[in-house]
Amino acid sequence: MRCTLLLMATLFLSGIHATYGQMDTTRGNYAFNLAECIQYGITHHHDVVNANLDTIFSQEQVKEATAKLFPHGxxxxxxxxxxxxxxxxxxxxxxxxxxxxxxxxxxxxxxxxxxxxxxxxxFRSDYFIGLKASRVYRGLSVKTYVRTEIDTRVAITKAYYAVLTNQENIRLSRANLEQLRKTFSDTKARYDAGVAERVDVDRIAVSYNNSVTQIENQIRLLVYSIQLLKFQMGMPQESGLELRETVQDLNVESFSSDTLNYKVEDRIEYGIQTTQIALDELNLKSKKLAYLPQLxxxxxxxxxxxxxxxxxxxxxxxxxxxxxxxxxWPIFTGTERLHQIKELGITLQKSRNDLDFLSQQIKLEVQNANTAYENNKATFVTQKTNMALTQGIYDRIVLKFEQGVATSLDVISAESELTQARTDYINAMLNTLISKTDLDKAMGRIK
Incomplete structure (x- = not known):
C-alpha cells in the first residue's frame, strides 16, 4: 500500500512537471527573457501608462500657456x-x-x-514666466515618468529573479527526490529479500513523502511568483508566461559592484529635485515681476x-x-506681496537644502546597498560550496547504506542536511540578485 502511494505521488509530480514545462503557445502565451519582460512592462504597466499620460498632459499645458499670448476675441x-x-x-x-x-x-x-x-x-510679466514654468514643469513630468519606469524595471527584475530561483529550487529538489526514490526502491527490494529491516523502509518512506510534499509546495510558490511577475509587468493573469532563461544564464558569480565610478547626478531623483528648484526660482521671479505694469x-x-x-x-x-x-500698474497692494516674495524665497532655500540632503542620502544608499550586495554574494559563494560538499556527503552515505555499513538514520540525517543546504543556497542566490538590483538602482545605473 505504501509503495502504491509513493508511486502515485511520483506520477503526480511528473504530471505537474510536464504541464509546467510544455506551456501552450497556441493561445497567444508568451516566452520572454528578462529584457522582454521589462519591455512588456514598460508598455503595459498601469503606473507607466499613467505616467506617460501625465507627460502628454504636461505638453498640453505648455500649449495652453502659449495660447494665452494669442489674441482673444x-x-x-x-x-x-x-x-x-x-x-x-x-x-x-x-x-x-x-x-x-x-x-x-x-x-x-x-x-x-x-x-x-x-x-x-x-506686456504681462507673468505670461512669459508662466510659459517658461510650464516648459520646466513638462521636464519634471518627463523625469517623473523616467522614475516610474525605473521603479517598474526594478520590480519586474526582482520578480523575474524570484521565478528563476524557484525554478532552480524545484530542479534541485527533483534531482534529490529521484535519488531518494531509488534508495527507497532498493531498500524495499532488500527488505523483500530479507536483508533489510522494516524500520529502514519506513524511515526512508517518511523522508520521501516529506520531499514530495515539499516539491508540491515549491510548485505552488512558483505559480504565485509567476503571477506576481505578470502583475509587475501589467500582463493579464489569464495569459501564459514562460521564461527563456535559467539561473545558469545569469552567471551570478561574475557580477561586480564598481561603486567608484558613479555620480549622484545619475540618479533620477537628483534631476527631479533640480527641476523643482528651477520651478521655485521661476515662482519667485514671477512674484517679483508682478510689480511691473500690464499693457x-x-x-x-x-x-x-x-x-x-x-x-x-x-x-x-x-x-x-x-x-x-x-x-x-499695481503701485501699492499693501505688504501682502512683499511677504509672499519672502515665503517663496524660503521655499526655494528649502528646495536647495533638500538637494544637498538628497546627495548625502544617495551616497549612504549606495554604501548600504554595496555592503548588502557584497555580504550576500560572499554568502552565496559559501553556500554554493557547502551545497556541493553536502551533496557529496549525501551520495557517500547513500552508497554506504546500500553496502550495509551505514544506517537509515544516517541517510535521513544526510538528506535533511542536503535539504537545508539547498534552501540556504537558493536564498543566498535570490538575496544576491535582489541586492545587486538595489545597488544598480542606488547608483543610477538602471535607466
Missing part, C-alpha cells in the same frame, strides 16, 4: 426693456426760465446691442438698436467702434 450682446424710463431735471430752456427745473425722460423703452471685441496682451491693446465694433416697439427694434442700427490701450 469675444462677442457680447444684450437686450434691455426699460419698463419705466429714468427721469432727469433740466432747466426750462424753451420758456427762457433757466431757474426752473422741469422733468424730462431720455431714451427709448427698448434697446439692444451686439459688439465684437479683440484683445491682445502687449493690453483692444479694438471693438458693434451695433446699437433702439425702438419703442419690439417689432421695430431691429429695423435700424447705429454702428459703434473703438480701439485703445489699457495700462494697469
Amino acid at each position: 469675444n462677442i457680447t450682446g444684450n437686450f434691455t426693456d426699460n419698463l419705466k424710463l429714468p427721469t432727469s431735471l433740466i432747466p426750462d430752456i424753451a420758456n427762457g426760465n433757466y431757474n426752473k427745473k422741469i422733468p424730462v425722460q431720455f431714451g427709448t423703452r427698448l434697446s439692444s446691442s451686439i459688439t465684437g471685441e479683440l484683445d491682445q496682451v502687449l 493690453n491693446f483692444y479694438v471693438n465694433y458693434g451695433f446699437n438698436y433702439f425702438s419703442t416697439y419690439l417689432p421695430d427694434l431691429y429695423k435700424r442700427n447705429f454702428g459703434a467702434s473703438a480701439l485703445g490701450i489699457n495700462l494697469t
